[in-house]
Amino acid sequence: MKARVTVTLKNGVLDPQGKAIEGALRSLGVEGVASVRQGKVFDVELLPGVDAARAEAALKQACEKLLANTVVENYRVELAP
Amino acid sequence: MKARVTVTLKNGVLDPQGKAIEGALRSLGVEGVASVRQGKVFDVELLPGVDAARAEAALKQACEKLLANTVVENYRVELAP
Structure with a gap:
């Protein structure tokens, strides 16, 4: 079983890296942005036979502890069969 | 209109950062990984009134030019209304 964890900045938190990319795209001539x-994004391969509900709980715990800084970031866990 | 661009390493390409996270999760007691x-991941806000097909083409061009290193990375563009 696989899972994808996506960690994004909360609204209102400044994102200088995003701003730089925005500027770079503009100067490269990419329009409409x-x-x-x-x-x-973290692509997690889970051990075979792990229960989906338990895996989701474990991944949320992983986000809280390590993968996301919950002060400024949101996370989302999606399980794929 | 919004779009999400996901850039991931190709299979077979070493990912030391991923390995470090794996080890850290294990030592934090997160099981099943x-x-x-x-x-x-890049969350792109598109200008209003931009045509979906054109936006997708522009984002693919952006990936090729800037967002992904196509030698070692794959990219995926998803448009959301």
Whole structure:
């Protein structure tokens, strides 16, 4: 079983990296972009036979402890079969 | 209109950052994780009135030019209304 954890900055938190990408896209001539915000994605391969509900709980715990800074970041856990 | 661009390492490319996260999760007592690979996500806000097909083409061009290193990374563009 696989899972994808997406960590993104909360609204209102400044994102200088996103701003830099926005500027770079504009100077490269990519049109139609209003704003960019950068986040992280973790593709997690789970051990076979792990129960989905338990795996989701474990991943949320992992986000709280390690993967996301919950002061400024949101996280989302998606399980794929 | 919004779009999400996900950039992940190709299979077979070493991911020391992912390995470090894997080890850290194990030492934090998070169970059931076999492996972790880290990637990047870009949340792009598009200018209003931009045509979906054109926006997708522009974002693919952005990936090729700036957001992804296509030698070692795959990218995926998803448009959301």
